[in-house]
Amino acid sequence: MLTKEQIAKRIAQELQDGYYVNLGIGIPTLVANYVPAGMSVTLQSENGLLGMGPFPTEQTIDADLINAGKQTVTTLPGSSFFDSATSFAMIRSGRVDLTVLGAMEVNDKGDIANWKIPGKMVKGMGGAMDLVASAQNIIVAMQHTNRAGQSKLLSELSLPVTGLGCVKKVVTNLCVMNITPQGFELVELAQGVSVQDVKDATQGRLRVSDNLTEIATS
Amino acid sequence: MLTKEQIAKRIAQELQDGYYVNLGIGIPTLVANYVPAGMSVTLQSENGLLGMGPFPTEQTIDADLINAGKQTVTTLPGSSFFDSATSFAMIRSGRVDLTVLGAMEVNDKGDIANWKIPGKMVKGMGGAMDLVASAQNIIVAMQHTNRAGQSKLLSELSLPVTGLGCVKKVVTNLCVMNITPQGFELVELAQGVSVQDVKDATQGRLRVSDNLTEIATS
Amino acid sequence: MNKICKNADQAVSGITNDMTLMLGGFGLCGIPENCIAALARSKVSGLTCISNNAGVDDFGIGLLLQNRQVKKMISSYVGENAEFERQLLSGELEVELIPQGTLAERCRATGAGIPAFYTPAGYGTEVADGKEVREFDGKMYIMERAFQSNYAIVKAWKGDTEGNLVFKGTARNFNPMMAMAGKITIAEVEELVAPGVLDPNEIHTPGIFVNKIFLGIDYEKRIEQRTTQEL
Amino acid sequence: MNKICKNADQAVSGITNDMTLMLGGFGLCGIPENCIAALARSKVSGLTCISNNAGVDDFGIGLLLQNRQVKKMISSYVGENAEFERQLLSGELEVELIPQGTLAERCRATGAGIPAFYTPAGYGTEVADGKEVREFDGKMYIMERAFQSNYAIVKAWKGDTEGNLVFKGTARNFNPMMAMAGKITIAEVEELVAPGVLDPNEIHTPGIFVNKIFLGIDYEKRIEQRTTQEL
Numbered sequence: 001m002l003t004k005e006q007i008a009k010r011i012a013q014e015l016q017d018g019y020y021v022n023l024g025i026g027i028p029t030l031v032a033n034y035v036p037a038g039m040s041v042t043l044q045s046e047n048g049l050l051g052m053g054p055f056p057t058e059q060t061i062d063a064d065l066i067n068a069g070k071q072t073v074t075t076l077p078g079s080s081f082f083d084s085a086t087s088f089a090m091i092r093s094g095r096v097d098l099t100v101l102g103a104m105e106v107n108d109k110g111d112i113a114n115w116k117i118p119g120k121m122v123k124g125m126g127g128a129m130d131l132v133a134s135a136q137n138i139i140v141a142m143q144h145t146n147r148a149g150q151s152k153l154l155s156e157l158s159l160p161v162t163g164l165g166c167v168k169k170v171v172t173n174l175c176v177m178n179i180t181p182q183g184f185e186l187v188e189l190a191q192g193v194s195v196q197d198v199k200d201a202t203q204g205r206l207r208v209s210d211n212l213t214e215i216a217t218s
Numbered sequence: 219m220l221t222k223e224q225i226a227k228r229i230a231q232e233l234q235d236g237y238y239v240n241l242g243i244g245i246p247t248l249v250a251n252y253v254p255a256g257m258s259v260t261l262q263s264e265n266g267l268l269g270m271g272p273f274p275t276e277q278t279i280d281a282d283l284i285n286a287g288k289q290t291v292t293t294l295p296g297s298s299f300f301d302s303a304t305s306f307a308m309i310r311s312g313r314v315d316l317t318v319l320g321a322m323e324v325n326d327k328g329d330i331a332n333w334k335i336p337g338k339m340v341k342g343m344g345g346a347m348d349l350v351a352s353a354q355n356i357i358v359a360m361q362h363t364n365r366a367g368q369s370k371l372l373s374e375l376s377l378p379v380t381g382l383g384c385v386k387k388v389v390t391n392l393c394v395m396n397i398t399p400q401g402f403e404l405v406e407l408a409q410g411v412s413v414q415d416v417k418d419a420t421q422g423r424l425r426v427s428d429n430l431t432e433i434a435t436s
Numbered sequence: 437m438n439k440i441c442k443n444a445d446q447a448v449s450g451i452t453n454d455m456t457l458m459l460g461g462f463g464l465c466g467i468p469e470n471c472i473a474a475l476a477r478s479k480v481s482g483l484t485c486i487s488n489n490a491g492v493d494d495f496g497i498g499l500l501l502q503n504r505q506v507k508k509m510i511s512s513y514v515g516e517n518a519e520f521e522r523q524l525l526s527g528e529l530e531v532e533l534i535p536q537g538t539l540a541e542r543c544r545a546t547g548a549g550i551p552a553f554y555t556p557a558g559y560g561t562e563v564a565d566g567k568e569v570r571e572f573d574g575k576m577y578i579m580e581r582a583f584q585s586n587y588a589i590v591k592a593w594k595g596d597t598e599g600n601l602v603f604k605g606t607a608r609n610f611n612p613m614m615a616m617a618g619k620i621t622i623a624e625v626e627e628l629v630a631p632g633v634l635d636p637n638e639i640h641t642p643g644i645f646v647n648k649i650f651l652g653i654d655y656e657k658r659i660e661q662r663t664t665q666e667l
Numbered sequence: 668m669n670k671i672c673k674n675a676d677q678a679v680s681g682i683t684n685d686m687t688l689m690l691g692g693f694g695l696c697g698i699p700e701n702c703i704a705a706l707a708r709s710k711v712s713g714l715t716c717i718s719n720n721a722g723v724d725d726f727g728i729g730l731l732l733q734n735r736q737v738k739k740m741i742s743s744y745v746g747e748n749a750e751f752e753r754q755l756l757s758g759e760l761e762v763e764l765i766p767q768g769t770l771a772e773r774c775r776a777t778g779a780g781i782p783a784f785y786t787p788a789g790y791g792t793e794v795a796d797g798k799e800v801r802e803f804d805g806k807m808y809i810m811e812r813a814f815q816s817n818y819a820i821v822k823a824w825k826g827d828t829e830g831n832l833v834f835k836g837t838a839r840n841f842n843p844m845m846a847m848a849g850k851i852t853i854a855e856v857e858e859l860v861a862p863g864v865l866d867p868n869e870i871h872t873p874g875i876f877v878n879k880i881f882l883g884i885d886y887e888k889r890i891e892q893r894t895t896q897e898l
Contacts, residue, residue, distance in 0.1 A: 310549025
């Protein structure tokens with residue numbers, strides 16, 4: 001089973017030099033810690049920052065410099081600030097190369113639900129609907145099952161949809177799965193996890209890749 | 219009969235303190251020379267300048283600083299530069315208080331033709347169609363008749379239309395006319411011009427205001 | 437033409453009950469603190485507030501919620517606010533949730549005289565309910581409309597007496613589009629200078645969009661998530 | 668990821684026959700002189716050029732017209748060009764005229780992932796022919812579409828190696844929206860600096876929109892209407 005950090009580390013393997021990347025709140029944020037050495041990746045924060053750096057020190061903290069999770073951050077050389085309309089122009093026009101998001105549910109057609117649970121207070125979709133409607137390459141980072149042990153990888157979403165047919169890949173604590181026209185394709189297993197474990201934890205259509213490998217976590 | 223300068227001077231009487239004004243090429247440009255003393259008027263040039271100043275000297279000329287007529291200009295304190303999309307955002311959203319344009323023809327419904335003569339090389343509408351479609355207050359500055367002596371104030375346009383029902387007032391070498399639901403309303407006469415002169419030179423529906431006055435040109 | 441107001445109270449004095457306001461800011465970053473405080477003092481009520489977020493319990497738009505001055509919030513995310521949740525669940529408060537990019541673009545469209553545009557955000561979701569759906573080049577989009585609002589209230593870093601504005605860092609966010617979109621736009625600034633002091637090349641919001649401007653005071657600039665590291 | 672090109676010839680080397688290009692500039696102000704010269708050297712032909720103007724006979728896009736490299740111009744005003752007129756009247760050149768604000772907004776829509784929007788410009792005129800006409804709140808509008816283009820070519824004052832751009836004066840004009848709109852965007856700059864030299868607050872075009880950048884040389888910056896006064 002992968003820890004949250006290991007999920008983030010595995011997703012970081014998808015990065016390529018020169019990528020512009022938008023990371024959602026939670027596990028996705030951790031991906032920034034595992035950018036391969038020598039690779040130049042630029043983080044976009046949809047509240048109006050390109051070239052986001054690490055958290056500031058107590059001395060350099062600036063209330064006018066936050067990320068989309070409302071955390072105080074810093075800038076790296078070559079960064080730029082812009083308004084929210086320009087920020088989503090980047091997103092809608094497909095200039096962001098990779099988007100990493102958390103999810104409540106994903107189905108075997110690549111639909112995603114991550115903004116609303118009926119009966120609970122709805123906080124809002126923020127930028128999630130814009131991101132999933134336009135991103136060229138969306139990877140979902142999440143636990144394979146919910147707290148009640150139910151699968152979050154379904155044939156049909158039970159929760160209100162955020163976007164249709166947009167997820168390309170899911171990395172969970174158990175495995176890596178691609179979304180294909182035939183549904184989920186299990187391509188990599190976490191150490192100590194069996195194919196049967198994934199089958200048991202996956203409610204949607206699932207097939208196992210002929211080239212099934214183990215996730216490299218070192 | 220008014221000279222071009224006198225037409226401009228009469229139009230300048232329409233200015234109010236704090237106005238943002240877009241002046242077209244030709245007579246409209248001259249209006250800038252007659253802003254009443256003590257009045258603050260800001261000129262917008264649709265190629266991306268607010269706060270346009272007079273022509274530069276030979277010493278201060280800057281190829282990167284032109285107006286929409288492609289003339290070298292200067293900036294005044296408080297000016298700003300912006301892109302063409304923002305410039306037309308100002309225009310379409312009605313932030314420009316007064317637009318002064320030349321015209322080939324105006325009809326008694328306030329339609330204007332000023333961009334195309336069939337059979338002649340068409341240079342393009344530039345920003346004219348955007349301006350006439352959105353400006354709250356459009357004054358046309360032009361000669362009352364064309365070089366062949368034919369009226370440019372018509373019941374129906376003969377030339378391709380630039381915009382519908384947009385002109386509020388016309389100032390010509392002969393007179394000032396408002397556009398009303400009843401057609402042209404003659405409100406001011408140039409010195410030495412008779413009502414009959416205007417009637418002879420106007421093909422569209424015309425009525426004479428009960429408060430007809432003489433244009434102040436001093 | 438004098439755009440300068442003495443203070444926030446004077447700037448918001450034209451705002452009356454049941455008006456629709458746009459308020460800049462993302463979270464608590466770049467919010468018009470002075471104007472919100474003045475609105476709280478003014479007791480106007482029945483307000484519809486278009487703002488990406490709704491503040492926290494005791495700061496930002498949360499202050500107006502505490503006073504029951506807000507009838508409706510139009511936002512993309514209304515998370516961190518217990519009083520908000522209470523009023524929503526009790527039916528005192530109406531909420532319309534809009535995807536963040538659509539919210540930004542609708543503000544921009546308003547300020548650009550564009551009555552409607554198409555966006556893919558929300559297609560296939562409940563956001564599309566009741567909206568025109570249309571295909572362009574094989575992809576599905578929904579039609580979104582510009583807003584109608586009475587006032588836009590924005591916060592800038594520097595401004596001049598002509599209304600030109602410069603924003604700082606991510607405090608820019610929704611402020612420039614909202615400044616464009618207000619029928620009347622009020623700007624509060626941390627530094628108010630004479631015309632000509634700001635470089636015309638570096639102005640983010642040209643003065644034509646700003647009707648009233650004043651020098652704000654006592655900025656608290658509260659931080660929601662104070663995340664730091666030791667080097 | 669290296670966005671830096673050695674020179675204009677390298678930057679435009681991917682441009683092939685029959686492509687659609689967006690070229691920044693208003694008149695001869697802010698035009699990508701170096702890239703236009705390189706295109707003239709390259710002999711690519713059948714180009715569709717989206718540009719507010721078409722240059723003059725011996726400068727700007729006029730150089731490409733002289734070489735018969737342009738199949739179609741999409742512009743708002745094509746005035747000052749005798750060779751242009753000759754080719755147009757002889758049927759060698761196709762021209763599509765678009766209201767200037769619509770041209771700017773269509774470029775911006777392209778770069779913002781907005782496939783279509785409504786504008787009042789051109790309603791009731793031949794510009795509306797064949798387009799959807801629609802009423803919003805009692806006013807008539809026409810639907811305009813985003814562009815499809817292969818390359819955008821822009822000229823900036825300063826740029827850094829990340830592709831961030833700063834424009835100067837009215838040389839900004841169409842350049843920022845076109846930079847957003849290119850499938851591939853090439854920027855030529857008068858000054859090319861290291862990341863961090865440009866203030867992130869003052870960047871007009873964030874680097875994400877720019878794919879190739881190079882330091883231009885020998886800028887002529889020709890002036891069309893040299894108007895001066897003596898003080």
